[in-house]
Amino acid sequence: xxxxxxxxxxxxxxxxxxxxxxxxxxxxxxxxxxxxxxxxxxxxxxxxxxxxxxxxxxxxxxxxxxxxxxxxxxxxxxxxxxxxxxxxxxxxxxxxxxxxxxxxxxxxxxxxxxxxxxxxxxxxxxxxxxxxxxxxxxxxxxxxxxxxxxxxxxxxxxxxxxxxxxxxxxxxxxxxxxxxxxxxxxxxxxxxxxxxxxxxxxxxxxxxxxxxxxxxxxxxxxxxxxxxxxxxxxxxxxxxxxxxxxxxxxxxxxxxxxxxxxxxxxxxxxxxxxxxxxxxxxxxxxxxxxxxxxxxxxxxxxxxxxxxxxxxxxxxxxxxxxxxxxxxxxxxxxxxxxx
Amino acid sequence: xxxxxxxxxxxxxxxxxxxxxxxxxxxxxxxxxxxxxxxxxxxxxxxxxxxxxxxxxxxxxxxxxxxxxxxxxxxxxxxxxxxxxxxxxxxxxxxxxxxxxxxxxxxxxxxxxxxxxxxxxxxxxxxxxxxxxxx
Numbered sequence: 007x008x009x010x011x012x013x014x015x016x017x018x019x020x021x022x023x024x025x026x027x028x029x030x031x032x033x034x035x036x037x038x039x040x041x042x043x044x045x046x047x048x049x050x051x052x053x054x055x056x057x058x059x060x061x062x063x064x065x066x067x068x069x070x071x072x073x074x075x076x077x078x079x080x081x082x083x084x085x086x087x088x089x090x091x092x093x094x095x096x097x098x099x100x101x102x103x104x105x106x107x108x109x110x111x112x113x114x115x116x117x118x119x120x121x122x123x124x125x126x127x128x129x130x131x132x133x134x135x136x137x138x139x140x141x142x143x144x145x146x147x148x149x150x151x152x153x154x155x156x157x158x159x160x161x162x163x164x165x166x167x168x169x170x171x172x173x174x175x176x177x178x179x180x181x182x183x184x185x186x187x188x189x190x191x192x193x194x195x196x197x198x199x200x201x202x203x204x205x206x207x208x209x210x211x212x213x214x215x216x217x218x219x220x221x222x223x224x225x226x227x228x229x230x231x232x233x234x235x236x237x238x239x240x241x242x243x244x245x246x247x248x249x250x251x252x253x254x255x256x257x258x259x260x261x262x263x264x265x266x267x268x269x270x271x272x273x274x275x276x277x278x279x280x281x282x283x284x285x286x287x288x289x290x291x292x293x294x295x296x297x298x299x300x301x302x303x304x305x306x307x308x309x310x311x312x313x314x315x316x317x318x319x320x321x322x323x324x325x326x327x328x329x330x331x332x333x334x335x336x337x338x339x340x341x342x343x344x345x
Numbered sequence: 346x347x348x349x350x351x352x353x354x355x356x357x358x359x360x361x362x363x364x365x366x367x368x369x370x371x372x373x374x375x376x377x378x379x380x381x382x383x384x385x386x387x388x389x390x391x392x393x394x395x396x397x398x399x400x401x402x403x404x405x406x407x408x409x410x411x412x413x414x415x416x417x418x419x420x421x422x423x424x425x426x427x428x429x430x431x432x433x434x435x436x437x438x439x440x441x442x443x444x445x446x447x448x449x450x451x452x453x454x455x456x457x458x459x460x461x462x463x464x465x466x467x468x469x470x471x472x473x474x475x476x477x478x479x480x
């Protein structure tokens with residue numbers, strides 16, 4: 007059995023799955039940047055008391071599942087989402103949907119994702135794929151970060167659906183329910199709401215570790231890393247920061263470019279004279295994130311290593327925080343023309 | 346980032362797919378461009394793996410010196426931290442800590458050993474002898 011699913015390569019897994027599943031139910035105006043923006047997916051957080059792979063816990067995105075949920079809600083599309091206690095039941099539910107012609111989004115762990123190169127396989131459990139068919143023992147998989155579709159054996163799929171540890175997927179599957187129309191006006195409203203949500207998350211979440219203040223917090227920590235951790239471990243920490251920022255899934259620059267693309271696309275639905283210049287600010291922020299990554303690479307490659315080099319890295323982050331703060335304040339202050 | 350600046354360095358991911366990047370064209374309009382990888386990020390990944398290899402080697406030495414059990418070796422090899430191993434085995438953390446000592450490991454029941462072997466996706470013999478096959 008095979009459903010009519012059109013594989014769509016994208017930069018990030020969740021925005022990609024969201025876009026692909028939306029197209030499948032006929033809502034093909036939703037692009038990946040629109041999904042990111044409506045889902046208010048751009049974020050920053052540094053959780054100092056948790057370690058991941060012996061390094062700092064840093065994320066450039068919101069909690070897994072949130073983008074999909076917000077996009078569907080904003081567009082008024084009902085969602086089916088299920089988790090399972092038993093592996094048999096999870097497999098049965100998947101087969102049923104496929105037999106009914108419904109491609110299904112699945113949350114999976116990447117450690118045992120066999121088509122990924124070994125270098126990318128860490129215990130990260132919030133990857134998203136679309137399963138769109140089954141041929142004998144093999145499930146047909148549309149992984150949005152891949153150029154083409156791929157497949158997994160029933161055993162391999164079960165293993166990644168039931169990966170364990172942080173953010174364990176518990177066989178989770180989800181899809182939007184078809185048969186709904188979405189008007190341009192609905193998209194415009196969803197865009198404005200997404201912008202508002204994202205500005206709130208980046209500017210006003212209390213505490214020092216999330217949003218713009220989280221970027222500044224990281225900068226202050228980086229200044230101390232060399233003394234506190236020693237050059238070797240400080241380099242590892244910076245490598246982890248860069249991996250989170252540029253790893254498969256962000257479209258470069260920790261989602262900043264994709265967000266800039268979103269603001270450009272927003273012009274078609276809910277125009278405002280300041281959107282193009284704010285979009286350009288996010289491009290500048292993305293560029294600076296990448297410049298900072300080059301600086302970090304100098305340190306973890308051993309080319310740089312003085313305190314000044316760490317300070318320079320921190321200065322980049324401070325500058326980024328200033329730009330993003332200005333950009334989100336400008337977005338929050340937009341007075342949209344009455345529709 | 347401008348379209349022509351999208352990096353095309355061959356990285357680990359390049360072996361399996363190119364990846365989508367968002368970049369601006371000559372008019373400043375956003376388009377997508379495929380990238381084969383970026384050396385800065387390849388280096389970050391290499392740095393992480395180099396560290397893992399070192400931790401694995403160190404764990405092996407400790408086990409051979411009788412200072413730790415093969416479980417430590419496999420935790421490092423499988424990139425598992427304590428919460429991940431707890432989740433895969435269903436064992437208590439304090440019990441796992443005991444089993445991580447050479448003495449504790451020698452006392453493990455066959456059933457418990459099997460559970461560990463399953464968590465690390467190896468056979469019980471390989472678990473005991475620290476034999477690891479890439480999969």
